[in-house]
Amino acid sequence: xxxxxxxxxxxxxxxxxxxxxxxxxxxxxxxxxxxxxxxxxxxxxxxxxxxxxxxxxxxxxxxxxxxxxxxxxxxxxxxxxxxxxxxxxxxxxxxxxxxxxxxxxxxxxxxxxxxxxxxxxxxxxxxxxxxxxxxxxxxxxxxxxxxxxxxxxxxxxxxxxxxxxxxxxxxxxxxxxxxxxxxxxxxxxxxxxxxxxxxxxxxxxxxxxxxxxxxxxxxxxxxxxxxxxxxxxxxxxxxxxxxxxxxxxxxxxxxxxxxxxxxxxxxxxxxxxxxxxxxxxxxxxxxxxxxxxxxxxxxxxxxxxxxxxxxxxxxxxxxxxxxxxxxxxxxxxxxxxxxxxxxxxxxxxxxxxxxxxxxxxxxxxxxx
Numbered sequence: 532x533x534x535x536x537x538x539x540x541x542x543x544x545x546x547x548x549x550x551x552x553x554x555x556x557x558x559x560x561x562x563x564x565x566x567x568x569x570x571x572x573x574x575x576x577x578x579x580x581x582x583x584x585x586x587x588x589x590x591x592x593x594x595x596x597x598x599x600x601x602x603x604x605x606x607x608x609x610x611x612x613x614x615x616x617x618x619x620x621x622x623x624x625x626x627x628x629x630x631x632x633x634x635x636x637x638x639x640x641x642x643x644x645x646x647x648x649x650x651x652x653x654x655x656x657x658x659x660x661x662x663x664x665x666x667x668x669x670x671x672x673x674x675x676x677x678x679x680x681x682x683x684x685x686x687x688x689x690x691x692x693x694x695x696x697x698x699x700x701x702x703x704x705x706x707x708x709x710x711x712x713x714x715x716x717x718x719x720x721x722x723x724x725x726x727x728x729x730x731x732x733x734x735x736x737x738x739x740x741x742x743x744x745x746x747x748x749x750x751x752x753x754x755x756x757x758x759x760x761x762x763x764x765x766x767x768x769x770x771x772x773x774x775x776x777x778x779x780x781x782x783x784x785x786x787x788x789x790x791x792x793x794x795x796x797x798x799x800x801x802x803x804x805x806x807x808x809x810x811x812x813x814x815x816x817x818x819x820x821x822x823x824x825x826x827x828x829x830x831x832x833x834x835x836x837x838x839x840x841x842x843x844x845x846x847x848x849x850x851x852x853x854x855x856x857x858x859x860x861x862x863x864x865x866x867x868x869x870x871x872x873x874x875x876x877x878x879x880x881x882x883x884x885x886x887x888x889x890x891x892x893x894x895x896x897x898x899x
Contacts, residue, residue, distance in 0.1 A: 590709070590814065591811050592811070593811050593814050594812055596810075596812035598683075598789075598812065599644070600644060600683035600684055600685060600691055601643070601644055602641060602642060602688075603641070603642050603644075603682065603684065604639065604640075604641045604680075604681075605639065605640045605641070605679065606637075606639045606679065606680040606681075606682070607637075607639065607640070607677055607678070607679050608636055608638070609637075609638075609675070609677055610622050610623035610624070610636070610771070613672075614670045615670075616670055616672050619672055621676060622896055622897075623636065623678050623897050625896060627887065630880070630883050630887075632880070633661075634877075634881070638657060638661070640652060640657050640658070640660075642815060649814075650815045650816070659817060659818040659819065660677075660817060660819045661820050661869045662772075662774050662819060662820070662822070663675045663774070663822070663823045664774045664775060664823070664824045664825060665825055673773045674825050675773070675825050676772065676773050677774075678770075678771045679769065679772060680768070681706065681768050692744065692768055695766070696739075696743035696744075696766055696768060697743065701741075701764070701793075702790075702793030703796065704790075704812075705788055705796060705809065706768070706785055706786065706803075707785075707786045707788055707805070707806035708729075708733065708767075708786070708804060708806075709729065709786060709804070710733065710783060711781065712780075713726045713727070713779065713780075714779070715780075716778050716780040716820055716821070716822070717822060717865045717868065718862075718865050720778035720779065721778070729804045730804060731776065732774070732776055732821075733773075733774060733783070733804075734772065734774075734775060735770055735773075735804075736770050736773075737770045738769050738770045738771065739760055739761040739764065739765055739768055740756070740758060740759055740761075741760040743768055745757035747898075748899060762800070763797060764796075765800060765803075767785075769899060770899075774821045778824070779820075779821045780819065780821070781818075781819055783816070783818075783819050784815070785814070787812055788808070788809030788810060788812065789809055790808065795809075796809070822865055822868075836885055837882065838886060842886075846879065846882075849874060849875055849878060851874045863877065
């Protein structure tokens with residue numbers, strides 16, 4: 532096979548996430564940093580119980596509530612962190628161009644509420660999140676992070692987050708995250724005893740502000756953003772994830788819990804995984820596949836650097852078994868299984884990422 536047909540999927544994967552040299556690039560649509568130390572301290576102060584491996588049937592029931600959105604928009608966006616590590620700024624920069632579907636930064640999902648109060652994904656829409664694990668860079672920052680915005684909507688499509696994040700209800704609601712159905716996944720997956728502890732699989736950082744819909748970080752170090760209030764009033768309407776282990780799959784449950792009073796909630800601010808108090812009034816469940824690790828194994832065969840007609844000719848009869856290396860085939864197969872897509876569709880996206888002249892717009896991103 533033409534040795535120019537697949538220049539390192541590792542390079543392609545690394546190009547899938549922007550990393551900036553600027554510490555505080557200017558941006559008009561802002562949102563982000565805060566002290567992670569205090570958050571980690573809160574997590575460390577929770578009761579140290581032996582974690583149990585839960586299945587879906589063990590989850591507590593969902594109660595009815597006056598807050599009853601018709602749909603929810605879950606905006607998961609791949610991004611990166613800006614120093615310092617003690618107070619990092621999450622930065623999402625939109626994917627360059629419109630061609631990418633599977634390897635894009637954006638993984639939004641909109642779900643509809645059913646008659647029983649559960650949530651369903653409309654047919655034909657994305658129904659899972661595929662993510663990459665992280666390692667720490669030389670500044671102590673995670674190399675792969677995913678920001679999550681949760682927007683509840685009424686029947687007309689209007690955002691109604693203010694119903695639980697302002698006025699008398701502010702301080703009564705908090706999102707928690709629980710895991711079930713944890714399993715090894717892919718070519719290098721292994722079951723581990725620590726899989727019963729959600730903190731070994733997921734790390735989440737609340738980044739809520741007051742007002743809830745205003746950003747803290749603006750990309751301009753001299754600008755004044757909305758103050759972070761997640762230390763005393765975590766809502767979970769915005770925050771970011773890090774995934775420590777690759778080759779895992781699990782169901783992520785996003786639970787909205789309501790407390791009887793702000794005093795009950797605030798007398799001991801709960802960590803994201805400490806879903807014990809309060810009443811569950813909504814549970815959104817989604818599969819997550821951690822399909823690769825960072826940095827990803829390299830594919831030695833070259834295909835994606837070919838230009839235009841040469842690439843189109845080479846890709847016509849491409850199949851995964853045409854890769855000479857067994858390791859190369861293993862890597863590509865993991866990508867195919869994660870996204871549920873054929874080899875040619877993925878190769879076309881890798882080719883586009885490596886050959887397009889389109890660049891991500893640093894000034895079009897969003898911060899926490």
